[in-house]
Every structure is written in structure tokens, then in C-alpha cells.
Amino acid sequence: MEGFGHKRRNADGTGLASLVDFLLANARVVLGVSGAAVLALATLAVKRLIDRATSPPDDDEDVKAKQKSLEESWQELSLTQTVPKPQLTSRRGKPEEPLLSPVKSGTTQEPEDIVPSPEMPPPELKTRLCLTLQEKLLAHYQDRVSASEARENLGKRLSEDICAELQNCLKKYSKLPFGNAFLSGDLCDGLVGGENLEVNLVLPLVLEPDLWAPIPGEQTVVNDPRIWMIKRTGLEYFLRGSSPWDRFIVGGYLSSSAIADALWKVLETSINWLAIGSALECVVRPVVAPKELKLEVRHEQIHLDITLCPMTEAGDKTLLAASLEQPVENFWQQSFYAMEVSRLKNLDARDAGVRQCCLHLLKAVFENHPSWRKLTSGHLIHVLLHLSETESDWSEAALADRFRQALEELLRYLEESSLPCYFDSRINLLEHLSLEEIDEIGFTLYAALTEPDLWNGLGL
Incomplete structure (x- = not known):
């Protein structure tokens, strides 16, 4: 067993050494001259560490000598940190600035002296990214939708x-x-x-x-x-x-x-x-x-x-x-415009609902998409009126649920190529659209609804 373990360590060491040699041989092609130099120094130090870890134990003098050599290897590894890194190019073609300014030796840098990079999002944006869909909808309604x-x-x-x-x-x-x-x-x-x-x-x-x-x-x-x-x-x-x-x-x-x-x-x-x-x-x-x-x-x-x-x-x-x-x-x-508006406002007045707020948000989403804008305000109102027949909670706290549900209901109507008029079920409000247009709207809307972040999927 002892010999098998020794052979296994030697075999592992040989295999790792071969892999290291292969990487070094091809580093210049992949990383360039400066990158290959960095990789060579780091790999050499790591290779020595591997060789010592896989070699059999020696006497005390050899151990002391190898400990000294080990310290030298770590020093060699630390040298890679002094090699200047190649500058990364941002998408705008300008070299990216370091996130923190360099600190002189023997001095300390106070937290207030740290200046964030222009690429870092401002604190209010970070907070905004953590908002729930409900909070994002309300904020968007106040900031952009409400004229x-x-x-x-x-x-x-x-x-x-x-x-x-x-x-x-x-x-x-x-x-x-x-x-x-x-x-x-x-x-x-x-x-x-x-x-x-x-x-x-x-x-x-x-x-x-x-x-x-x-x-x-x-x-x-x-x-x-x-x-x-x-x-x-x-x-x-x-x-x-x-x-x-x-x-x-x-x-x-x-x-x-x-x-x-x-x-x-x-x-x-x-x-x-x-x-x-x-x-x-x-x-x-x-x-x-x-x-x-x-x-x-x-x-x-x-x-x-x-x-x-x-x-x-x-x-x-x-x-x-x-x-x-x-x-x-x-x-x-x-x-049916006069009847649509009258019914929508009466329902909101009856239960202090957010149907009109939801309509504003839906219109803001649909007017910015080349395919979705083919659906008018009337289509969206009828979706909300149908949804009001099955959902009773239209409080502000339920805005995100009703907003998402309205989109899902609209997608279902598109799949059936039929949106019945709320006041006359014989009338199909999608009749004026071709099947190709309905398929295009339905496909792109489905793709948006399946986004991990519904907010980003809708392009808001």
C-alpha cells in the first residue's frame, strides 16, 4: 500500500508537470508576451510547491534546505504581483480606471478618500435594483408614466x-x-x-x-x-x-x-x-x-x-x-370608447382600485415596442375589464399581481387569436390583425414574460 501510494504521488506529479509544461509552451500564443511572463513565474512557483509536496520525506538538513527554497518560491510567486497588468479596454474603447486609487506605503487611506469609479452605479441605482416589482411599478408610475x-x-x-x-x-x-x-x-x-x-x-x-x-x-x-x-x-x-x-x-x-x-x-x-x-x-x-x-x-x-x-x-x-x-x-x-372609460372609472370608484394606474403602466410598456403598439388602449381596457370579473382585489398592494396577471391574460387571448369585447362577446377585438401580426406580438410578449426579471423583459 505504501509503495502504491508513492507511485501514485509520482504519477500525479509527472502528470501535473506535463500539464504545466504544455501551458507554458502555449501561453505566449494565448496571452501574449507580458501575460506569458506572468503565467511563467506563477506556474514555476506552483510547480516547485507540487514537486516538494509529492516527494518523499528527507532528513532534517534536506528539510531545512527545502524550507529555505520554499520561502524563495513564495517570493518568486509574490514577484508576479509587481508585474504591471495589461490595461483592460472597456466597451467604449477607453482604458478602465482602477476602482481604488493607489495608496503610498506607510500611509493609510480613510474611507471618505475612496472615490468610486464612474463605472460604478450610484447608490440610488443600487437601491433601485433591489426593489420589488411592486415598488418598481409604483416608482415608474410616479417618475415617467404619470404625465x-x-x-x-x-x-x-x-x-x-x-x-x-x-x-x-x-x-x-x-x-x-x-x-x-x-x-x-x-x-x-x-x-x-x-x-x-x-x-x-x-x-x-x-x-x-x-x-x-x-x-x-x-x-x-x-x-x-x-x-x-x-x-x-x-x-x-x-x-x-x-x-x-x-x-x-x-x-x-x-x-x-x-x-x-x-x-x-x-x-x-x-x-x-x-x-x-x-x-x-x-x-x-x-x-x-x-x-x-x-x-x-x-x-x-x-x-x-x-x-x-x-x-x-x-x-x-x-x-x-x-x-x-x-x-x-x-x-x-x-x-365602445365611452362605455369602456365609464365602466373602468366606475369600478375604480367603487373599490378604490388601481385599474387606471395599471392601464397607464401597460400603455407605457406597449407604446415603446414596435410590435406591441399595434394593440390600442381599447384592447388593454377590455383585458382589465375581463380580469375584474374574476379578481376582486384591486388595491394598491395588489398592483404588481394584477399587472402581471393582465399580461398573462393578454397572452392567453393572443394564443387563441380572440379577445372578446366586454360589452358584446360576439365581437373579436383582434379581428383587424393578421395571424402573422398576432403571432409576432404573442411570441415577443411570451419571451418578455419568461425573463428572470419581468421588469427587464418588458424593457422598462
């Missing part, structure tokens, strides 16, 4: 002034006899989230009840409960031309597309937006967005988007001119 009162007031004032100017201009054109325009949308209802300020400028059509008949969505050619059509009636008694809106009839129905085209021509050619913007100390520019008519307002303090919405009513239903990309040009789309 300042000054920004909101400026946005409302500009919107009201532009609305009044547009109203005065449209009165000069009898071809578009809109009623009194008014403002609607998140800015007006205190539901601003993130940096975007948006408002709807509603242009009501006053239709004669004896001349126009709304057709429910189930009876339209698309058989969609959200899409309506408005048919011209009584032509045998009231000839065409009896209504100022008769000029927009296409195939016997009131054409939302024809009205939008006429409105765009007025906006583009008949209104002096340069003069209006100069009077309001901003820049106003009409644009055709992918699916709607908009006015872009650029002020030195805010950016504001105003969406123009021709609207009519059918009983208790609010119908907006359908998007410009609809395949049929005489569609009208039912809007």
Missing part, C-alpha cells in the same frame, strides 16, 4: 384651439355640414400613459332619421357585429338631394370613405395650417396615417396627435367612419 399637469394642460389647450379653428373653417364649406365638433380620447379622460399625447377630434354627422336607416352588423356583407352600414331610404318620397349627405352615397349606402376623402381635401388644400400654427406657437400638419386622418402638432414642449373621427349615432350606438383600409368603402364601425 405632468403642465403637459396635460398644454395638450388640452392646443387641442381646444385647433378644434375651434377647424370648426370655423369647416363652416365655410356646405359640402361637409358637420355638427359641433368636440374632443374625446385618453388626454381628455386622464388616461395618458407614457410620452404620447393623443386626442380624438369628433366630427358628428346630423342625419335625418326619415332618410337614413342603420343596418346592424349581422346583416352586412361581412356578417360582423361591429361593422354597420347606413342605408338611404324613402327615395320614392324624398328624392336624392333632399339630404346634404346624399352626395356621399355609394351603392345606396352612406360612404364613410367618400366623407373621409372629402375631409382630407379640405384639410390639405383649404386650411392655412401655417398661419394657425404660428398663432398657436406650434407646427400643425395634416397627415394620412395607415388607417386614419391625423393632425400632427409639434410644440417645443410636447408632441400631440389629433385623430379626426367623423361620427354618427344609431340609437344608443356610436358609429365611427371605418378605417381607410377597409375593403368596402361604406362601412361604419361601432365604438
